[in-house]
Amino acid sequence: MRLAFEQVSYSYAGAASRKKKAGKKEKRQADWGNAPGEVWALRNVSLTVEPGEFLGVAGHTGSGKSTLIQHMNGLVHPTEGRVTADGADLVDKDVAVSVRQRVGLVFQYPENQLFANTVYDDVAYGPRNMKLPEDEVDRRVREALLLVGLDADEIGERSPFDLSGGQQRRVAFAGVLAMEPEVLVLDEPVAGLDPLSRADFLALIASFHASGMTVVMVSHSMEDLAALADRILVLSEGRVFALGTPAEVFADAAALKAVGLAAPAPQTFASALREAGFPLPRALYDEATLAADIAAALGCGDGAASAPDGGGGRG
Amino acid sequence: MAVGDRAIIGQYWPEDSLVHAMDPRAKFLLSLVLMAAVFCAATPVALAVAALFIVGFYGAARIPLLQAVGALGPLIILVLVTALLNVLFVQGGQVYFEWGIICISEKGIQSAVFIGCRLFLLLLGMSLLTLTTTTLDITAAFERLLAPTARLGVPAHELGMILGIALRFLPQFMTELGVIYRAQVSRGARFDANPFKGGMRMLTALMVPLFASAFRHAETLSAAMEARCYHGGDGRTRLDPLRLTWRDGAGTAAVLVMLATVIAANFIPV
Numbered sequence: 001m002r003l004a005f006e007q008v009s010y011s012y013a014g015a016a017s018r019k020k021k022a023g024k025k026e027k028r029q030a031d032w033g034n035a036p037g038e039v040w041a042l043r044n045v046s047l048t049v050e051p052g053e054f055l056g057v058a059g060h061t062g063s064g065k066s067t068l069i070q071h072m073n074g075l076v077h078p079t080e081g082r083v084t085a086d087g088a089d090l091v092d093k094d095v096a097v098s099v100r101q102r103v104g105l106v107f108q109y110p111e112n113q114l115f116a117n118t119v120y121d122d123v124a125y126g127p128r129n130m131k132l133p134e135d136e137v138d139r140r141v142r143e144a145l146l147l148v149g150l151d152a153d154e155i156g157e158r159s160p161f162d163l164s165g166g167q168q169r170r171v172a173f174a175g176v177l178a179m180e181p182e183v184l185v186l187d188e189p190v191a192g193l194d195p196l197s198r199a200d201f202l203a204l205i206a207s208f209h210a211s212g213m214t215v216v217m218v219s220h221s222m223e224d225l226a227a228l229a230d231r232i233l234v235l236s237e238g239r240v241f242a243l244g245t246p247a248e249v250f251a252d253a254a255a256l257k258a259v260g261l262a263a264p265a266p267q268t269f270a271s272a273l274r275e276a277g278f279p280l281p282r283a284l285y286d287e288a289t290l291a292a293d294i295a296a297a298l299g300c301g302d303g304a305a306s307a308p309d310g311g312g313g314r315g
Numbered sequence: 316m317a318v319g320d321r322a323i324i325g326q327y328w329p330e331d332s333l334v335h336a337m338d339p340r341a342k343f344l345l346s347l348v349l350m351a352a353v354f355c356a357a358t359p360v361a362l363a364v365a366a367l368f369i370v371g372f373y374g375a376a377r378i379p380l381l382q383a384v385g386a387l388g389p390l391i392i393l394v395l396v397t398a399l400l401n402v403l404f405v406q407g408g409q410v411y412f413e414w415g416i417i418c419i420s421e422k423g424i425q426s427a428v429f430i431g432c433r434l435f436l437l438l439l440g441m442s443l444l445t446l447t448t449t450t451l452d453i454t455a456a457f458e459r460l461l462a463p464t465a466r467l468g469v470p471a472h473e474l475g476m477i478l479g480i481a482l483r484f485l486p487q488f489m490t491e492l493g494v495i496y497r498a499q500v501s502r503g504a505r506f507d508a509n510p511f512k513g514g515m516r517m518l519t520a521l522m523v524p525l526f527a528s529a530f531r532h533a534e535t536l537s538a539a540m541e542a543r544c545y546h547g548g549d550g551r552t553r554l555d556p557l558r559l560t561w562r563d564g565a566g567t568a569a570v571l572v573m574l575a576t577v578i579a580a581n582f583i584p585v
Contacts, residue, residue: 075497097505105501112491113498115523125520129503161527175502 001102001182001214003049003072007081010042010067010238041067043238044081049183049216054209056229056246057218060260064238065218066108069185072216073103101130104181108188110172111165119145119163119171120156126179137178144178145171148204166197173204183214190224202228223264226250227286234261247283266290326386328446333562334376335447339456341563345570346444352574353436361580362432368573369439375569376447383446387438394438398431454479458548459557472548484532488525495524 041064049055049072059065070076071083074096085103088095107113116122123144127137142152148170155163160171176184189205190198206228209215219225225232225246232249234242236259242249250256250263253271262268270285278297282289329335334342349369356362373380384391401423408421445453458475465471499520500506506517 070497073501075500097503100501100503105498107494107498107501110498112528113495113524114527115520125499125504126502129505179502 001086001099002051003103003183004084005045005047005068005071005081006084008042008045008071008078008083009040009080010064010071010076011079012039012041040238042071042078045235045238045240046081047233047240047243049214051182051214052212054215054217054228054230056225056232057216057235058220058222058225058232058261059235059241063235063259065235066187067238068235069105069187069216069218072183072185073100073105075105101179102181103183103185104176104179105185106173106176106187106189108191109169110176111160111168114160114168114172114175117159118157119150119160120152122160122171123174123178126175130179140178140180141174144174147177147208148174149200150174166193169193169197169201177208181213183216184208185216187218188220189217190219190221222250222262223286226264226267226284234259236260245284250284326445327449328378328382330377330447332375332377332447334372334443334566336560336562337447337566338557338559338563339448339452340459340557341559341566342444342448343453343456343460345566346441348570348574349440349443350437352570352577353433353440355574355581356433356577357581358583359429360583361577362429362436364580365573365577366432366436368569368576369436369443372443372569373439376443378443378446383439383442386442386446387435390438391435394431394434397434398427401427401430450482451479454482455553455557472551476548480536484529487532488529491528492521492525495521 045064045068057065057068067076071078071090074083074090077083077091083090085095085099088099090096090099114122116125120141123141124137127140132140141156145152145155150167150170155167155171160168163171173189184205186205190201193201202224205215205217209228217225217228229246231244232242232246233240234249234256241259242255250267251271253263253268256263263271264286266285266287266289270280270282270290273294274280278294280290280293280297282293285293349372352368353362353365356365370380373383402419403417403423405423405426406418406420407423408425410418410420411424412419448456454475457478458471461469461471461474496506499517504517504520
């Protein structure tokens with residue numbers, strides 16, 4: 001499914017009055033500054049989430065990331081502009097309801113939304129809301145739990161509140177996966193996890209993407225986004241600051257810093273080395289490739305040999 | 316929920332004014348007197364006098380009156396319903412409209428307008444307290460005013476603390492309820508669908524996570540309070556001790572003048 005944002009603006013104040021304006025045919029451009037009382041969370045955001053891609057969303061706190069992703073399944077509607085799923089406008093209630101079955105939204109700290117008596121019932125909540133037959137629900141619950149590394153027979157009858165934090169998050173994750181969404185939207189999926197579960201979760205998300213699922217992931221970790229995302233969207237004060245491949249977005253570290261973000265450490269180090277005269281050909285570096293290229297550059301023994309002292313980047 | 320420049324009922328409206336600077340204890344008691352004054356108004360003239368005073372108090376508090384009325388929000392409906400009931404149940408004088416058991420008469424309209432205005436003024440008067448006083452100050456005032464009853468075994472400090480914590484966590488729970496609601500809607504819950512069919516299950520999907528979060532907050536909060544050596548009210552001092560100043564004298568005088576004027580206005584023949 002292709003999710004398209006067309007000139008989307010969202011204002012907290014305007015949400016209530018939106019319905020009144022819905023009848024008007026003319027497209028009203030948002031006038032910034034005309035209404036000082038209004039708080040705009042998104043301003044003229046246009047982008048398309050392509051089927052099968054991994055879109056990373058980055059931005060400083062309050063840049064509109066959470067508001068943006070809540071537009072993706074019609075939880076909130078744009079004050080101006082529109083969001084479409086395969087051409088159908090999400091402002092239509094029936095479209096939004098059907099899109100919610102195809103776009104799985106995992107909120108931040110999803111374990112806080114567990115409510116059922118048993119793990120099984122909690123995971124089955126979504127499929128049952130979709131009015132699926134019980135044997136299909138059973139299949140989906142088992143598969144979803146298996147996907148997140150849990151066994152329905154072993155854990156299904158336990159109360160979700162008795163599980164550890166990491167397991168609770170897996171169960172909450174399974175609750176969304178059981179709806180078998182085409183697009184998985186994740187808000188800070190690894191926030192508050194220990195390093196080991198963090199790596200597990202990121203591998204899990206990467207495997208969903210590898211299996212053909214479209215993934216949209218909001219994250220504060222530029223390293224995670226650089227490693228996983230096909231494209232990265234950087235929001236700043238509700239506007240699209242940058243949208244492109246990790247290499248494109250992280251090329252200008254100074255500009256990112258101006259909007260409160262930092263490029264991944266290896267990338268920052270690489271650009272510092274490059275300024276000091278190191279020949280570093282790749283556009284995007286992680287620790288391993290950077291180490292290999294530095295070794296190669298030093299091995300060549302050209303004029304750059306004295307440069308490492310001048311690097312000054314964050315290792 | 317209310318983001319931007321909009322007041323909501325019970326919310327604090329930050330401003331630098333005489334009323335804001337008054338002692339919360341004085342404001343607490345004076346708002347009771349203010350209520351009494353509004354109840355004392357038995358004629359339209361007296362009610363108008365009370366309205367003038369309340370408008371004056373809002374002026375002294377530098378709170379835009381329109382904002383304050385808007386902040387009443389849903390409570391306005393309460394006023395309207397009360398007025399409507401008066402129209403229907405108070406009979407007498409000339410009859411304007413009669414249909415079955417519904418009968419609208421002169422007295423009914425008069426009493427509806429009068430009671431409606433009185434209730435409206437009452438709400439405005441009460442919200443002056445919450446608009447100009449932070450919840451922290453209100454609980455402190457509540458606690459201090461209850462303090463004499465502590466000798467009779469009333470746990471004044473504990474009641475104040477409970478009130479304070481409850482007020483503090485209301486907006487928190489509203490926010491969390493919003494997130495839980497949206498999360499369950501994302502999982503296909505339809506709260507706008509038939510509330511009688513599967514309504515209970517919908518409610519559990521909202522209330523269980525909310526209660527779980529309330530218990531989590533309670534545990535964290537009690538641990539945090541114990542870590543800072545909280546041991547109840549004995550010997551506890553305040554960072555900003557409550558002190559009566561000339562403003563409280565002036566405020567008391569103003570409210571007492573209002574009470575006296577309103578009572579006197581009752582005797583002005585219409």
